[in-house]
Amino acid sequence: MMDNTFEANYKKMESLLKDLEENKNNIDKSLEIYKEAKEIYDKLNKKINDYKAKVEIINNDKNE
Secondary structure, eight states, rough: OOOOOOHHHHHHHHHHHHHHOOOOOOOOHHHHHHHHHHHHHHHHHHHHHHHHHHHHHHHHHHHH
């Protein structure tokens, strides 16, 4: 079971980017890495947007 926390996904993204940088000779492998990294990026971006929305709600509640 994969850990879906923000931190775990961020570490996986870092690892994939390192793999992508080191993989200079195999375009098929690079595309696989890119696809996985893009999926994780989308998850991270959604999570960040969720966090931003929660912060806005908290800030609005405190201002009322």
